[in-house]
Amino acid sequence: MSGHLSYRVTGHLSISTVTAMTSRPLDRDADLPLWQQLQRDLVTRLEAGEFADKFPGELALVHDYGVSRHTVRQALARLRADGLIVAGRGRQPKVATAPEIHQPLGALYSMFASVEAAGLDQHSTVRTLDIRADALIAERLGLEGSTPMVFLERVRHAGDEPLAVDRVWLPAALARPVLDADFRHTALYRELEDRTGIVVSRGREEIRAVVPTAGERRLLGCGRDAAALSITRLGYTTDGPVEWRHTIVRGDRFALTAEYSAGAYRLTS
Known part of the structure; x- marks a missing residue:
């Protein structure tokens, strides 16, 4: 059937x-x-x-x-x-993934040390290391506009991925010996102290949120919607300003932290 x-x-x-x-x-x-x-x-x-x-x-x-x-x-x-x-x-x-690298506010930090403290390999791709003049930077360091400056530009890596584009200017009269340093895996302050005896002991920073340029996005390996932090630093020795630094850091891999208490302040909110 x-x-x-x-x-x-x-x-x-x-x-x-x-x-x-x-x-x-x-x-x-x-x-x-x-x-x-x-x-x-x-x-x-x-x-x-x-x-x-x-x-x-x-x-x-x-x-x-x-x-x-x-x-x-x-x-x-x-x-x-x-x-x-x-x-x-x-x-x-x-x-969004949690940032891997944390940096303290109010301290003269080393990005090299912070990356390694996070358990990541720290290395850099050196794009430029030479001597040049920059009137605007010289003015920020209290120097005459045509003063020769050591200029170092690196892409800083944390692990397998880029973390920051770092640009530093130093007076050549003081910092010329660092031209012989291999900055692929070392810290600038360490080389500066070892080769010249100069110790950067304090600094002033300004931090703001920015949209990276197309060139910076390419170097950092991030998309158009990526957020970044722009950090400018004026570094001092006991004798005065010696370093101007501008760093663009990927916002998805880096965070700034601060500890605070009521202390001498009156909390109103």
Whole structure:
């Protein structure tokens, strides 16, 4: 005996029914905007490690939560601003990794030492090591504009990936002996002290967030949406300024840390 079974669909599922079956709950009657509810739920899921393998894209979140693309974009914008995800226009969001290298504020630090303290191999690609004049830098060091300066430009690596583009100017009259140093795996301050007796004992830094130039992105191996820190340093010996340094550091691999207490300050917030 032969035969077959047949099924007839006599109803249909509406879009609203499908959404209700698949979306995660958001309270449309709450005072909290939908984008903020979505942002908070995503933070909870991030903290639980739910997105360890892959962070969902905009369309997946629209489907999962039953909200508009505009709502999703508002939530993702806040996550990016908080440093929890990274994403560029037209690119899949991904979970931001924790910085590997931490540097203290208020201390004359060595990036060489900080990278090695993080358990990573420190090495550099030397792009330039020569003598040149730079009137603007000379002025910052309190020198005449045509003063010869030792200029060192390196791409600093931490492990297998680039970390920073580092540019340093020193008066040639003091620092000429460092021209013979091999800066692929050594610290400038160490070479300066060993070869000239000069000790940089204090400094003044200015730190700001920047968008790297196209050339800096190429050297750092990062995309257009990458954030970076620009650090300028005026280094001093006991006799006065001796070093001007400008460093562009990848924001995803580097963090500045500070310790503080009420101490002599009155806390008002």
